[in-house]
Amino acid sequence: xxxxxxLGYSGFPDLRADLERDNPEPATASALMRSDTGHELAVxxxxxxRALDRLSSFIPQxxxxxxATSIHRSRVVYLFSKADERxxxxxxARRLRRLGLVVVExxxxxxxxxxxxxxxxxxxxxxxxALREAPSQLPALVREAERRGGTSILISDAPGxxxxxxxxHLLVAQRGDDSxxxxxIIPIAIAYALQLAIFHLDPDRYxxxxxxxxxxxxxxxxxxxxxxx
Numbered sequence: 001x002x003x004x005x006x007l008g009y010s011g012f013p014d015l016r017a018d019l020e021r022d023n024p025e026p027a028t029a030s031a032l033m034r035s036d037t038g039h040e041l042a043v044x045x046x047x048x049x050r051a052l053d054r055l056s057s058f059i060p061q062x063x064x065x066x067x068a069t070s071i072h073r074s075r076v077v078y079l080f081s082k083a084d085e086r087x088x089x090x091x092x093a094r095r096l097r098r099l100g101l102v103v104v105e106x107x108x109x110x111x112x113x114x115x116x117x118x119x120x121x122x123x124x125x126x127x128x129x130a131l132r133e134a135p136s137q138l139p140a141l142v143r144e145a146e147r148r149g150g151t152s153i154l155i156s157d158a159p160g161x162x163x164x165x166x167x168x169h170l171l172v173a174q175r176g177d178d179s180x181x182x183x184x185i186i187p188i189a190i191a192y193a194l195q196l197a198i199f200h201l202d203p204d205r206y207x208x209x210x211x212x213x214x215x216x217x218x219x220x221x222x223x224x225x226x227x228x229x
Contacts, residue, residue, distance in 0.1 A: 001133060001158055012132065037178040047176045048185050055189060058159070058173040067169045068197035070151050071101070074125040078117060080106040080141060081129035088129060088187035095195035100209035109137055117141065122149030126167075129187060130156045131175075134163060142167050155190060157182065 004015035033039065037047060071077060077096055081089040093103045107113040120126070126145045128138055138154075143165050145152045152167040157175045173190065175182040199206045 001161070034178050034181045037176075037181075047178065048183065051174065051176050051186055052189060055173055055186065059171060059190070059193075063169075063171065064193060064197050065201075067153055067171060068194055068201060070153065070169065071096070071125055071127075071194065072198050072201045073123075074101075074151065075121070075123040076102045076104060076119070076125075078104045078106055078120060078124060078126045078145075079128070080113075080126065080135070080138065082131075082135045083108060085129040085131055085184070085187065088184045088191065091188050092127065092191035092194070095191045096198075098210070098213065099195065099198055099206050100212070106141075113137065117144070120145060120148050120150055124148075125151040125153065127153045127155070128167075130154055130158075130161075130163065131182070131187065132157065139163075139165060155187060157186065 001012050004012045007015065009015045009018070034044070037043065079089050079093055089105065093105055096103050104116050104119075106116050124145070126141060128135070128141065130138060134154075134156075142152045142154070142163075146165065146168075151169075153169040153171060154163055154167040156163070156170065156172045159172050159174055161170075161172060163170065171190065173186055175186045
């Protein structure tokens, strides 16, 4: 990624696409997804399990608790990602709403993004995904969050990545070993881990929210609609 940016590309995918355009050879088996690591279910499951197993080596518990504390102390949580990462962002949004937190999912750009972000204040927090490469709007958002006195968390999958401007917290965890085929299993696992870490900062408060969600669910949806967790 850093090499591609030094060569003037926005990220590695642009560099790869340029190289492919310069290659007159027809597409080969190397263009297949997981051509090196294998497409069999057992191999795929093993690779993802390995990525999950090493997650705690990338993210020490102390770092997770520090970020959870920042979220716990915030009034509003703003979430931002590229379109490809939207399922992970939606999962994180739901995990945080289950704690009773106010969550704002930012749009992808333009006035929609600005209209949602304009209420960001010193007691707000921005959480953004930057998988493979950072969204083009992200540096400006992190800089503006800092200018407004708020906090920022960046979740990335590139160890050694130095994002500028630096966010308040940088959480980096490598995904699967196949560099050409990465799932959202690790980012989604991080969403669950953050929910658990926040909950255990104040079990009474968040337990009451969970009970309240159950009560409202009974009121508007019947017993079949009560969340199980």
